[in-house]
Amino acid sequence: MTTMRNRRHRPVPRGSRGVAVVEFALILPLLVTFLVGMVEFGHVWFLQHALTNASREGARVGVVYRLNSWGYQLEGGKKVENTVKKFLGEELCNYHKVKVEWTTPEKAKTGDDLKVTVTAQQNVTLLLDALIQWFKPGFKGIQVGAVTTMRLE
Numbered sequence: 001m002t003t004m005r006n007r008r009h010r011p012v013p014r015g016s017r018g019v020a021v022v023e024f025a026l027i028l029p030l031l032v033t034f035l036v037g038m039v040e041f042g043h044v045w046f047l048q049h050a051l052t053n054a055s056r057e058g059a060r061v062g063v064v065y066r067l068n069s070w071g072y073q074l075e076g077g078k079k080v081e082n083t084v085k086k087f088l089g090e091e092l093c094n095y096h097k098v099k100v101e102w103t104t105p106e107k108a109k110t111g112d113d114l115k116v117t118v119t120a121q122q123n124v125t126l127l128l129d130a131l132i133q134w135f136k137p138g139f140k141g142i143q144v145g146a147v148t149t150m151r152l153e
Helices: 004-008 019-064 074-088 090-096 126-135
Strands: 099-103 113-122 142-151
Touching (some): 019 142, 074 099, 090 113
Antiparallel strands (some): 099 113
16 A cells, blocks of 8 residues: 555656646746736726716716807817816826817707717737737727717706
């Protein structure tokens, strides 16, 4: 009968030494790529939610802002853009090159739609960029955006 003590000190077959190290070296790049991909996906998902909330805040400010007798005020549009950029923060806006667009009918009146579009550019990390460039040359990053439509009050 073999005891636990004897099993621990059993010699390793000659042909299998270092196999674990070689297998780990082969699988490590795949694991690192998978991990970095998960982090990137999380960042894009966060950015998408932040843009959605910012576009809602901008649209809300835009629809509540007062109208004059000639229609929607230009200052109202600037207020929308400032609200979106303030909601996202200066650092996020500069890093992702956030763009804010708003559209209303020419002579907007109460009940017309205000459409706020917020877009941003998400660049991927160097490791993923090299991998993506191999499959899709000319890849410049991921365009992320959100659109909110609300009625003017």
